[in-house]
Amino acid sequence: MVADGFTTCLWFDGQAEAAANYYTSIFKNSKLGRVVRYTEAGPGPAGTVVTVDFEINGQRFVALNGGPEFTFSEAVSFQIHCADQGEVDHYWSKLTEGGGEESVCGWVKDRYGVSWQVIPDVLDDMISDPDQEKAKRAMEAMLKMGKLDVAALQKAYAGE
Numbered sequence: 001m002v003a004d005g006f007t008t009c010l011w012f013d014g015q016a017e018a019a020a021n022y023y024t025s026i027f028k029n030s031k032l033g034r035v036v037r038y039t040e041a042g043p044g045p046a047g048t049v050v051t052v053d054f055e056i057n058g059q060r061f062v063a064l065n066g067g068p069e070f071t072f073s074e075a076v077s078f079q080i081h082c083a084d085q086g087e088v089d090h091y092w093s094k095l096t097e098g099g100g101e102e103s104v105c106g107w108v109k110d111r112y113g114v115s116w117q118v119i120p121d122v123l124d125d126m127i128s129d130p131d132q133e134k135a136k137r138a139m140e141a142m143l144k145m146g147k148l149d150v151a152a153l154q155k156a157y158a159g160e
Helices: 016-026 085-096 122-127 132-143 150-158
Strands: 007-012 030-037 049-056 059-065 077-082 107-109 115-120
Touching: 007 016, 016 030, 016 049, 016 059, 016 085, 077 085, 085 107, 085 115, 085 150, 115 122, 122 132, 122 150, 132 150
Parallel strands: 007 059, 077 115
Antiparallel strands: 030 049, 049 059, 107 115
């Protein structure tokens, strides 16, 4: 571990290894790291996974099998900035398959309950445009969408 870096810890109830494999299968620039297992000293059954280190696009994570005490909520989410509609479609599809849930405004919850925002890069420029009418049209269009549609956002922004 790097002394001055940080790692996001995700708490799971027995699914840490499966979740780490799932996330690293979705993102191109990702890799699995160290898997720590309980020994005979416990407190879990010997050989079962305690933590799994993994990395996505340079961001370090540790998946922890912490038990059922805590679950994920929408109060914390990860943003995925997408270059184009193809990337939006890819991440939306991967994160909703196998039990994920679609939401509104580009938000999705994956099969483990982790929330993601799948956002095309052009959106921030549109909704922060100094031309308030353009920004308003883009925002209003986005608020009506589940998965974000880049072409529809661009049309609304342009006033078409």
